[in-house]
Amino acid sequence: MFYYTDAIIEQLAIHRVGNKLQDEFYVLSEKPVDVSDGVLSQLLMHYFLSPFAKLDEVYRLSHPSNTRSLNEVFHFSNSFFSGELEFLELSQQLSKHLFEVSNHPNIKGGELYIVHLRDVQLEGEVHEAIGIFKSENKEAYLKISPVQGAFGLDYEQEAININKLDKGCLIINSESDEGYKVLVIDQTNRQQEAVYWKDDFLGVRVRNDAFNQTGNFLKVYKKFVNEELDETFELERADKIDLLNRSMDYFKNKETFQQDEFAEEVLGNPQAAGLFNSYRQQFEEEFESPFGDQFAISGQAVKKAQATYKSVLKLDKNFHIYVHGKRELIEKGYDEEKGMNYYILYFTEEH
Structure with a gap:
């Protein structure tokens, strides 16, 4: 879990990055922003970090060639954490890199916030971190203030809603030799252009830990x-x-996944087990995320996957039958006279 209650904003720089394909440009600040105001600092902390509090997936910075130093975000972050790169230059280089990959016609320009953070907590350990946040969408806000026994009304046409972070990334200064621990948010684009944030800009892939092994296995098995x-x-x-x-x-009932045990207890058919092993191997090769013959089971991942495991028989628009177990108590047949299918359900008590 990620916690930011004790986190501190050490430095903040704001730049603007446009869409390269639309002949927009980037505008780089020449100095960091003063965040000594306590109220402003708390508002920024809420805006930047609160969306990460419920995330479970942890990513790694990577590169298709497996040469991690070729990943620009890794290179600049690693240089900053090691003291080889000043903060302002780090923020400017990241902004230029984002501009270079912003080449889809639907990508929106916006402000890019680069933040140096102290005392963020992930998985029980306290670290420093680099935050990268982008605001793309603006909203109109009304402002009401007392004026001589009445109230004045004003507005801000293009303001930022601090409860709606568009895109964000936290690079935690931990496990640098594996690509750091990285948390990612992308709330805005759900279409093809959305890949530019995770893939083209950050270059991340999911960390292959218990949470992701469990979740991915259940997704593959369901499919x-x-x-x-x-x-x-x-x-x-x-x-x-x-x-x-x-x-x-x-x-739900095991702490560790065992491949042979799963095949026997769940699939119960050697031919089906063989088919599934071939099927999962295709996933492992395509996404370079091997499950292995055994792995620790993550309860959080099981709970998350359970919401997508539908156990409902939908019969036309008349009936929904929720099936929780004991397949042998359900029989399916066909009524020749009515020309319709039917189910017979056996039960002891009606509640």
Whole structure:
């Protein structure tokens, strides 16, 4: 978990970065911003850091060639943390790099905030960090103030909502030899142009820890059950729900994933187990994120994945049947006279 209650803003620089493809430019500040005002500092802390409080995924700065020093954000951050680069130059170099990759027509220009932070806490350890934040969207705000027995009304046309950070990144000065611990926020773009922040600018990939191994495994297994098994086995929807429920029960009740144990207790079929192993290997090779034969199970990841594991049989628009277990108590048939499918459910008590 990430905590910022005791964090301190040491330095802040603000620059503006436009869209290179739209012939916009960047404007670089020549000096840092004074953040000695306590109220301003607290507002900035809320704006910059509060969105990260609920994040679980930790990333690494990387490069496709596996030569991490070729990643510009890693190079400049590492130079700053090691004392080879001054803060203002760090902020200017990061701004120039962002400008160079802002070449999709839908990317919005905006202010880029580079922050040097002290005493941020991640996973129980306190560190310094570099914060990179971008504001792209502005809103109009009304301002009301008392004036001679009445109230005056004014407005700010293009103001920033401190509860809506558009894009952000925290580079924690920890585990530099592995690409640092990195937290990432992108709240604005959900389309193709959004990849520029994570991929083109930051160059990050997910850290392969227990949280991500657990979450990725459950995603791969769910996709395998819903999309792949049909090519070999004739499965009813109730069978698929049963396979998903059994996998969720396994991850809820175990502390460690064991490949052979999972295949026996959940899949229960050597042919299906072989198909799944081949399927997961494709994921491991494509995303360079091996699961291994065993890994620690993250309860947080299981809880997050459970929300996407649907155990509902939707029958036309008339009925929804929630299936929590015991596949043998559900039978499916076809009524020739009515020309309709039906389910028989066996139960002891009605609540």
